[in-house]
Amino acid sequence: MKRYIGSKIRLGLFISIGIAAFIIGIYLIGQRQNLFRSTFRISGVFRDVAGLQAGNMVRLSGVNVGTVDIVSIVSDTSVNVQLVIDERARKFIRKDAIISIGSEGLMGNKLLIITPGTGNKKLIEDGNIVQTNQPVNLDDVFLSLKTTIDNTSKIISNLSLIAASVQSGHGTIGRLIMDQSLAQNIDSTIVNLRQGSDGFKFLVDDVTEGFAQINIKDILLSLKTTMDNTSRITGDLALLVRHVQSGEGTIGKLLTDDSLSLNIDSTVIYLKEGTQSFKTLMDRSQESWLMWGSKKKTNE
Amino acid sequence: MEKRISNKSQEIQNLNKKDVESPNHADANKKDKIVERRQTAREADKPDTTLDKFFIEVALVTLFTLRFFKEVFRPRFEVNETLKQSFLMGYASLPLVAITGFIIGLVLTIQTRPTLAGLGAESWLPAMVAVSIIREIGPVITALIFAGKVGSGIGAELASMNVTQQIDAMKVSGTNPFKFLVVTRILAATLMLPLLVIFADMVGLLGSFVGCNLEGNVSTQLFFVQIIESLDFEDLVPAVIKTFFFGFAVGLVGCYKGYNSDKGTEGVGQAANSAVVFASLMVFVIDMIAVQITSMLQS
Numbered sequence: 001m002k003r004y005i006g007s008k009i010r011l012g013l014f015i016s017i018g019i020a021a022f023i024i025g026i027y028l029i030g031q032r033q034n035l036f037r038s039t040f041r042i043s044g045v046f047r048d049v050a051g052l053q054a055g056n057m058v059r060l061s062g063v064n065v066g067t068v069d070i071v072s073i074v075s076d077t078s079v080n081v082q083l084v085i086d087e088r089a090r091k092f093i094r095k096d097a098i099i100s101i102g103s104e105g106l107m108g109n110k111l112l113i114i115t116p117g118t119g120n121k122k123l124i125e126d127g128n129i130v131q132t133n134q135p136v137n138l139d140d141v142f143l144s145l146k147t148t149i150d151n152t153s154k155i156i157s158n159l160s161l162i163a164a165s166v167q168s169g170h171g172t173i174g175r176l177i178m179d180q181s182l183a184q185n186i187d188s189t190i191v192n193l194r195q196g197s198d199g200f201k202f203l204v205d206d207v208t209e210g211f212a213q214i215n216i217k218d219i220l221l222s223l224k225t226t227m228d229n230t231s232r233i234t235g236d237l238a239l240l241v242r243h244v245q246s247g248e249g250t251i252g253k254l255l256t257d258d259s260l261s262l263n264i265d266s267t268v269i270y271l272k273e274g275t276q277s278f279k280t281l282m283d284r285s286q287e288s289w290l291m292w293g294s295k296k297k298t299n300e
Numbered sequence: 301m302e303k304r305i306s307n308k309s310q311e312i313q314n315l316n317k318k319d320v321e322s323p324n325h326a327d328a329n330k331k332d333k334i335v336e337r338r339q340t341a342r343e344a345d346k347p348d349t350t351l352d353k354f355f356i357e358v359a360l361v362t363l364f365t366l367r368f369f370k371e372v373f374r375p376r377f378e379v380n381e382t383l384k385q386s387f388l389m390g391y392a393s394l395p396l397v398a399i400t401g402f403i404i405g406l407v408l409t410i411q412t413r414p415t416l417a418g419l420g421a422e423s424w425l426p427a428m429v430a431v432s433i434i435r436e437i438g439p440v441i442t443a444l445i446f447a448g449k450v451g452s453g454i455g456a457e458l459a460s461m462n463v464t465q466q467i468d469a470m471k472v473s474g475t476n477p478f479k480f481l482v483v484t485r486i487l488a489a490t491l492m493l494p495l496l497v498i499f500a501d502m503v504g505l506l507g508s509f510v511g512c513n514l515e516g517n518v519s520t521q522l523f524f525v526q527i528i529e530s531l532d533f534e535d536l537v538p539a540v541i542k543t544f545f546f547g548f549a550v551g552l553v554g555c556y557k558g559y560n561s562d563k564g565t566e567g568v569g570q571a572a573n574s575a576v577v578f579a580s581l582m583v584f585v586i587d588m589i590a591v592q593i594t595s596m597l598q599s
């Protein structure tokens with residue numbers, strides 16, 4: 001009977017240890033998945049989740065703070081991802097946080113990375129929808145890398161051509177690098193420049209000294225007297241113009257009186273007739289014998 | 301008087317004749333009988349081929365299972381006998397299962413290391429070994445060991461009871477032998493195997509830890525953190541659930557084979573042998589089905 005009770009105790013011990021081990025295992029795994037802690041949920045919409053699965057880790061500053069709960073396709077261009085995050089991480093995540101998809105190493109699992117957001121925004125709340133960053137597709141990277149490499153090889157072949165021509169001393173850069181006479185020229189130019197600049201410096205110094213001697217007050221004073229004179233002159237001129245306009249004086253008559261111009265006109269006509277007749281008189285006098293000698297002289 | 305004697309001598313002669321002729325005669329008779337039986341079998345659709353036997357076996361096993369479920373919920377319950385069987389199957393199997401689990405964990409770790417080291421992923425060793433032990437190797441190896449130890453034990457015990465007519469005696473004395481012998485054993489096997497598997501998993505992980513530290517150097521904490529990190533409910537829970545079915549299969553097959561054994565000493569050995577073979581086979585079949593269901597549910 002004693003042995004029978006002993007066996008019962010041992011059986012009970014066996015069963016309880018086994019069940020306890022199972023429960024501890026469940027608890028440890030559940031703890032990892034945040035099942036027994038207070039949590040909150042946020043979600044984000046991606047165009048492509050690159051193989052993200054429910055149960056993947058969520059990291060904030062490299063620390064695991066939660067898991068991916070549901071990955072569901074909403075439409076042909078959007079995938080909704082819901083995250084369960086430890087309540088204790090909430091005070092570090094702002095409303096403008098961004099979630100992006102990364103991976104543990106090259107072959108590792110996918111994971112979500114939360115960028116916490118800026119300090120002046122409100123803290124995130126349960127059920128918020130957060131901005132997302134599209135994951136970098138490795139194929140795209142390779143594709144762009146290929147074009148980059150193609151371009152690079154082109155550039156490198158061009159560069160080698162350039163280097164060859166530079167080495168042979170062609171072109172400006174080639175001469176710059178390979179031709180010694182140029183360097184000497186530059187050298188002497190620089191020497192000249194330095195001398196010139198020395199002279200320039202003296203000049204500048206003189207000018208500044210000269211300016212320093214001139215008194216600006218005197219200049220202003222003389223400028224003022226000049227201005228006064230100018231205004232007086234202009235006043236006289238205005239008076240003069242008024243006289244001329246009213247037809248007084250010779251110039252006024254000349255400009256304003258029509259009769260004078262008529263007189264001048266007729267005088268000019270008379271003068272014309274007078275000179276005409278004087279010309280015929282002179283012609284005739286030349287042909288006469290009295291003026292023989294003078295005619296001979298002019299012919300010679 | 302003389303006539304009697306002559307009659308007797310004739311009988312003796314006849315007997316001698318029969319003795320001399322008997323082999324041929326018997327053969328002919330046997331052949332005739334077989335032919336006859338086959339004909340009647342065809343006529344009456346009676347079983348004779350192995351396929352028919354197989355289906356009959358299936359039907360009998362199904363009836364046996366149904367009877368178990370009928371009896372298990374019907375009072376009175378044989379609690380003490382069930383506990384005794386649980387002690388014998390569970391607690392008494394613990395050393396065997398622990399040693400097996402430890403060796404499996406150790407060996408699996410040592411064998412996996414070169415492959416992972418070739419990939420440069422040696423740090424994944426604990427995670428990988430943990431997943432394979434928890435998901436597959438722990439349950440299946442333990443169930444096989446269990447089938448070898450317990451299945452054969454049940455088969456031999458019940459068969460020998462059958463042979464020595466103890467079962468019949470029980471029936472006569474008014475005890476329900478099915479309830480007392482079969483239900484308690486199947487129940488004990490079903491409930492004890494999951495516990496044994498949990499122990500085997502634990503000891504296996506311990507063996508894996510030792511294996512990791514044979515060549516590399518992994519701290520206890522890192523090792524167990526990595527294991528917990530790598531495991532999910534989808535790893536642990538289905539693996540434990542399927543061990544109930546493993547235990548049930550082992551108990552059922554052992555009981556069926558023992559309970560329905562042939563009379564005679566041969567029957568005992570045969571029952572024990574076929575119990576182990578079929579129980580192991582059933583373990584693999586159930587494992588395959590369980591994996592299919594699990595992967596179907598996960599996707």
